[in-house]
Amino acid sequence: PQDVVVLAIKPQQLKALCLELAPRLGGALVVSIAAGIRSEALARWLDSDRVVRSMPNTPSMVGKGVTGLFAAPAVSLADREAAQTILASVGAVVWMDQERGLDDITCVSGSGPAYVFYFIEAMMQAARQVGFDDDAARSLVLDTFDGAVALARQSPLPIDQLRSNVTSKGGATERAIARFDQGDVKAAIVAGAMDCRARSIEMGQQLSQD
Known part of the structure; x- marks a missing residue:
């Protein structure tokens, strides 16, 4: 070897x-x-x-x-x-195929766990706010993420359809998604990922100099 x-x-x-x-x-x-x-x-x-x-x-x-x-x-x-x-x-x-692809994957997979943990933190905060203790909040949220990812992997449906399947017209989930959309949550996540990519490129240029 x-x-x-x-x-x-x-x-x-x-x-x-x-x-x-x-x-x-x-x-x-x-x-x-x-x-x-x-x-x-x-x-x-x-x-x-x-x-x-x-x-x-x-x-x-x-x-x-x-x-x-x-x-x-x-x-x-x-x-x-x-x-x-x-x-x-x-x-x-x-x-x-190209080195700049590492900056691209940094903003998705490299830093991505932090984005997921950020969302988990928010959901745990909501769980505590309605009365669950810390242990229960953690278990509920992590199990929810595990289940959602497992379903997404096994289902042939696109992700937006899986989300839509949970979001009944006039229902409770639709109310939550409407609030997320009102706050441009999805756009903020995408913009944050692009900021991450830009910083990765910037750091690489700075630190790769003689």
């Missing part, structure tokens, strides 16, 4: 580490999970083209991650397969 070095460090500390590591690499493949740092900068600091960038997310800690991967054309098929094997051990893997 080939040697692989995984760079799991804060982006702000990566350049110094790469410069220190470069003389000791010995030709090993490098897989970086540091956000934002471009592969060209990594290759320059490491003095090696054997670099694969990845963007995992925190559910990787429980084997349910989603990881975006990018490798420059110079990276061999064997190196790509080695990187994929490592990241696939913690969840799904998606290869990006």
